[in-house]
Structure formats: structure tokens, C-alpha cells
Amino acid sequence: MNIFMQIITNPVLIIPGCSWIIAQLIKGIINAIVNKKFSLDRLFGDGGMPSGHSATVTALAVTGGLVNGFDSATFGVAMIFAIIVMHDALGVRRETGKQAVSIIKIAELLNDYFSEHDDKIKTDKLKVLVGHTPLQVVLGSVLGGVIAIASYFLFPELFLK
Secondary structure (H helix, E strand, O other), X not given: OOHHHHHHOOHHHHHHHHHHHHHXXXXXXXXXXXXXXXXXXXXXXXXXXXXXXXXXXXXXXXXXXXXXXXXXXXXXXXXHHHHHHHHHHHOHHHHHHHHHHHHHHHHHHHHHHHHOOXXXXXXXXXXXXXXXXXXXXXXXXXXXXXXXXXXXXXXXXXXXX
């Protein structure tokens, strides 16, 4: 089997990728329902419900375990990676979003003040949705796990190597 076929039939690549796509689609739908308008940015952006990062890394760990065994190095490495990614989404990245809100407020005040003196002075908007709430991370993780397990039963030929 050539390398291209090995890559496109590798469940440890396919299933986490599909989990990310599904999480992002769900995120886009939820955002469209809540805001009553569709936003292409929400399909590819960070933050929001469910966490695409959590869905992806959980699907990676579970798929690695299903393919190579839950006592394998593949599962162990993927599980540690998943914990780090989800912790980061809850901690550092969430705090970055909170800081962005404060910086935007300060920038708006400065823009109002300086625009009276020089209309060329303007600051750029920062991204606020970069992190996740605990619920977003948990539901993303559950989604990734469910997709990996469902794939195992729906497409068993992927797991036979």
C-alpha cells in the first residue's frame, strides 16, 4: 500500500479530524441559532460550544487506544496530550479571552479620546473567544469519545491493520 493510502486510511488521523469537523459544525449551528445569523468565523474559530480541541484530542486518545490497546504507548502519549490541551483551553486560553475583553474596553476609551485629536489613530479588535468553559470542554471531550467509539463499531475495517 502506498504512503498516500496509508495516510487516508489511518483511523488515528481520520477519526480525530472528523471529530474536529463535527464539533466545528455543531459550534456553527449553535452560534447561528443563538445569534440568529450564520457566521463563517465560528466554523473555523476557537472557543464556543462544544470545544473542537477537546473533541479532537479525546478522539485521538480513544482511537489510539482502540487501535493499539489501552496499555500502549500510543494511548498513553495521546491521553497526556489530551489532558494538556484541555487544561490549556480551560486555563491560559480562557484567561487570554478575559484579558482581551479588558484590553478592548481600554482601547475603545483611548480610541474615543485620541480620535478627537487624530482620526488616523485606531487600535485593532482582539479575539475574545479563544478559550472554553468547563462545560464546553467536557461536552467536546464526550463528543470526541462517542465519535471514536461509534467509528469502531460502524467502520471496523478501519481498525484492522
